[in-house]
Amino acid sequence: MKLSHSFTKTLRNAPKDESAHSAQLLIRAGYVHKELAGVYDYLPLGLRTLNKIENIIREELNAIGCEEVRMSALQNPDLWEKTGRWSNQAVDIWFKTELSAGGELGLAPTHEEPITNMLKTYIKSYKDLPLYVYQFQTKFRNELRAKSGIMRTREFLMKDLYSFSVDEKSHDEFYHKVENAYKKIYERVGLGDCTYQTFASGGIFSKFSHEFQTIIPVGEDTIYYNKDKSIVLNEEVKLPEVLDEFGVSEDELESTRAAEVGNIFTLKYKYSEPLDLKFNDKDGKEQTVFMGCYGIGVSRVMGVVAEKYADDKGLVWPAEIAPYQVYIVAIGEKGIEIASKLEQKYPESVLYDDRNNRPGEKFADAELMGIPYRVVISDKTLADDKVEYTERQSGDQKLLTLTEIEAILSEYEKDSKSH
Numbered sequence: 001m002k003l004s005h006s007f008t009k010t011l012r013n014a015p016k017d018e019s020a021h022s023a024q025l026l027i028r029a030g031y032v033h034k035e036l037a038g039v040y041d042y043l044p045l046g047l048r049t050l051n052k053i054e055n056i057i058r059e060e061l062n063a064i065g066c067e068e069v070r071m072s073a074l075q076n077p078d079l080w081e082k083t084g085r086w087s088n089q090a091v092d093i094w095f096k097t098e099l100s101a102g103g104e105l106g107l108a109p110t111h112e113e114p115i116t117n118m119l120k121t122y123i124k125s126y127k128d129l130p131l132y133v134y135q136f137q138t139k140f141r142n143e144l145r146a147k148s149g150i151m152r153t154r155e156f157l158m159k160d161l162y163s164f165s166v167d168e169k170s171h172d173e174f175y176h177k178v179e180n181a182y183k184k185i186y187e188r189v190g191l192g193d194c195t196y197q198t199f200a201s202g203g204i205f206s207k208f209s210h211e212f213q214t215i216i217p218v219g220e221d222t223i224y225y226n227k228d229k230s231i232v233l234n235e236e237v238k239l240p241e242v243l244d245e246f247g248v249s250e251d252e253l254e255s256t257r258a259a260e261v262g263n264i265f266t267l268k269y270k271y272s273e274p275l276d277l278k279f280n281d282k283d284g285k286e287q288t289v290f291m292g293c294y295g296i297g298v299s300r301v302m303g304v305v306a307e308k309y310a311d312d313k314g315l316v317w318p319a320e321i322a323p324y325q326v327y328i329v330a331i332g333e334k335g336i337e338i339a340s341k342l343e344q345k346y347p348e349s350v351l352y353d354d355r356n357n358r359p360g361e362k363f364a365d366a367e368l369m370g371i372p373y374r375v376v377i378s379d380k381t382l383a384d385d386k387v388e389y390t391e392r393q394s395g396d397q398k399l400l401t402l403t404e405i406e407a408i409l410s411e412y413e414k415d416s417k418s419h
């Protein structure tokens with residue numbers, strides 16, 4: 001990609017009302033544009049990173065047998081009435097709208113009701129189960145506070161997966177598969193070493209549900225942990241009887257701030273019962289489908305990674321989710337010729353800064369955008385058949401031959417094409 005072709009520009013200043021460091025940098029570097037509080041547009045660079053996170057999740061879910069759909073954001077109130085979730089008292093973040101033909105519609109904050117209803121058309125017998133259906137979809141929530149940039153917004157991209165099983169045993173097997181898939185996902189997006197599976201409230205069947213919490217100072221949640229006993233608890237379950245059950249005392253727990261990047265729930269019959277999702281078992285007896293749901297805030301994950309890795313110069317992306325892996329700056333005619341060729345040969349991994357700016361400005365933008373590696377191709381080092389290769393995160397610099405650079409680029413190009 002040639003930078004001169006993009007309509008976006010890096011900005012010197014972020015909007016004054018933007019308090020999160022990640023949001024300031026994402027705006028300044030041209031990843032997102034702020035529409036209004038809690039509402040953002042994804043620009044070419046930001047969309048590439050968001051798509052890469054989405055693809056990692058897709059790969060890991062497909063690997064455990066899940067099937068992808070995309071459901072409508074518009075919601076039929078009748079379904080939500082049946083589960084008691086249409087009222088603004090039950091769900092306080094609804095966006096609702098009126099049909100010009102009369103009646104109301106909702107903008108989906110989540111999809112349990114419509115997916116349970118949809119599957120009534122397809123689930124008839126135990127032979128149709130289990131089913132694991134997911135989507136990447138825009139959710140709408142009328143959040144009271146939107147202050148963490150893309151980490152908490154009123155419109156956001158969620159991956160929501162729903163499981164439909166014949167019984168608890170079959171459900172549990174899949175639940176564990178999702179736990180493992182989630183671990184791989186957080187690992188691959190760069191949050192592996194700071195994301196913990198926590199016990200949370202809201203378990204309908206078992207006492208607990210699980211959340212995946214990433215330790216980060218600006219996180220909105222507080223989690224409590226004991227490293228030796230490998231226990232991590234959400235604040236709301238840190239009750240005397242729960243601590244007893246885990247064999248840990250209050251003063252053995254340390255606390256830290258964290259952001260919820262995903263969760264998994266055993267729903268049991270919470271939605272299948274009121275929405276009447278049934279199947280005939282082996283003996284021809286009618287049974288209710290046993291359900292689970294599993295969310296990941298895709299755009300929140302992007303914000304959390306941005307927040308975690310950023311430094312005083314700008315964003316720092318892990319290579320697997322960076323929009324491009326190598327930022328090329330050319331100095332001198334020979335350099336320009338080589339850079340153009342590399343950009344054409346490796347279009348998925350090279351961001352070539354062909355603008356008419358001073359090298360210093362280009363270096364600053366490379367850092368602000370957080371591209372993992374910078375390559376400077378100048379006549380000076382080309383005299384020794386070398387180019388300068390700098391790692392964004394560490395600042396480590398070395399001289400490599402063009403052959404070595406091409407070997408690195410073709411690896412990245414292969415990776416981004418296989419996703």
Ligand code: ATP
Binds near residue numbers: 152296299
């Ligand atoms: P939170 O406690 O942060 O409000 P939640 O319990 O409402 O989250 P879910 O309804 O289970 O979350 O949504 C699934 C995932 O979607 C969450 O784990 C989180 O990563 C993400 N998410 C939830 N609300 C938002 C939001 N307003 N903006 C961006 N991502 C969100």
Ligand code: MG
């Ligand atoms: Mg919420």
